[in-house]
Amino acid sequence: MQRRKFLKNSSLTTAGLLSVPVLASCKDENKAPETVPPIQAVKPIAVCTWNFGNATAKAWEVLNSGGSALDAVEQGVMIEEADVTNETVGKGGRPDRDGNVTLDACIMDKDGNCGSVVYLQNIAHPISVARKVMEETPHIILAGKGAEKFAYEQGFQKEDLLTESTRKQYQEWLKTSKYETTINIENHDTIGMLAIDANGDIAGACTTSGMAYKVAGRVGDSPIIGAGLYVDNEVGGATATGVGEEVIRTVGSFLIVELMRQGMSPQEACEVGVKRIMKKNEGRKDFQIGFLAINKNGETGGYCVHPGFTYREYSENGHENRQVSSFYQKS
Template identity: 40%
Template sequence: MAAVGTWSFSLPAVERMRCMILAGQSSTDVVESATADVENDVQTGRYIVGRGGFPNNKGIVECDAAIMEGVPGRFGAVAALRGVGQPCRVARQVMERSPHSFLVGEGAEAFAREQGFTIEPNNDMLSDHTATAYQFKPLSRTQKSKAVLYLLTGLIALDLAGNITVGVSTSGKPFKAPGRVGDSPLPGCGLYADHRVGAAAASGDGDKIMCYCPSFQIVQLMRQGMSPKEACCSVLADIRKRTGEDKCFEIGLIALNMKGEVGAASSVEFPYTFWNQGMDSVEKHVLSY
């Protein structure tokens, strides 16, 4: 039994995951529910997640989300989805009810409507903070390049029955081009899971991350016997070697194996939260760089 999440703001979500896991709920229900809470909280939108997230360069919030079980072939994702405050729930329905695994844009929106989701006006997807940021987006771009990281929510749960699930969600790079999709919903890039080994998730500059398939690599290294920490560090070291130490982009990695062991690595200061069997409460660790 274990749970792990990216960034400090995941602590309440991981605490909820802990309670749900101990109550015997499935890893997929746990990840979906906890992710949806983060997505639908307008206050976490400033961390580039769901409702209250940053819009694209036309002022429209477009969200990406994915969920992947360790069971082979169990994956669902949406991208460039407009008007849904909890896109991970749509991704879950793609996995459960669609003959396809990945739906984008108008197709994702049409599917969401078919499944009973309400498509909300764009204004309901913005917060005061992100609406103001869009109004002054040239300045925001300058500030972002200096101080703000590329965040998202990434959560992994291992339940009592030994099932493992990983989920990710993001509103994407602030003021991106309409239709832009980063690494987050791409299997092997933003997330990956294998019930024989474990799962991993990535956060950071998605346009760069997708070129390295880090989540898949981490799971493969764990399959070969590495611990989650060793696997995350090995993948990050390889990326640094390929890009050059001084040119490495923003990336944070988390992993969880089937023993409940957690690991992480990052090219930036990276807080992550976790809990596993034997711990009384959720803990936060901060990786320096």
């Protein structure tokens, strides 16, 4: 009898529970379903590492006139390559320890095509040579004398990349020949730029003269697709600055884009990227890394090891230099 009573009560309880959603659904069947408003995409937009406002202004000029993201990032970073007061990029970059200015750059378009030059000498605009590698050869990377020869064949002119300022600094450095990496912009060595054009297509560029007084032949992350730069037109793009060896070890920019593919925001992905590096360098504080990312909607984010890294952003919403948070806080 007790068992029958239990089953009867259970049946009544179950029926009661079932009736609640059924009644609720009947009551609300004529009610319009709730919808989540879509994210309003920001485009066109250009961002770059550090406070290179002239570079983003040039990129915006291209984008605002209907130009492609690829043209925007190339022409944007060319501004810094030509600026001899910027001693970490292009003409006027500080030399290696043998006194030679050697340049690295890469570029990547919406279709995943990419081109790169490493250890290029005597050419002021390595980013444009990298684009020629992408568009005029079946290859992705050209290096050293081969890259230089290719540049001449493409019509680039030979130039002395040392300036009076960097030549004097080099002579002074020879007195001690001490190699050290400064934490922020004085030796950050890179401008990385990402852009989305009016069509919603993404491209990226990265260019550098590398660490000052580096060992001759050294190449960092900047010209390495997946390390210093990566673009996926379905997801977004990322670029890096700082000590390239640490970025290469984690394939940093590719990692960040893949994290965004999995649903992370650009900010969250950059934070994970830096923390991945710091996990492998526990307790180490003598270097800087900064990541910058943008997703398909034009949302941006950045994160770094030490305070000081910033990024420039230009869109219809304005032109500003954004401070980013860091793994180590100000003391």
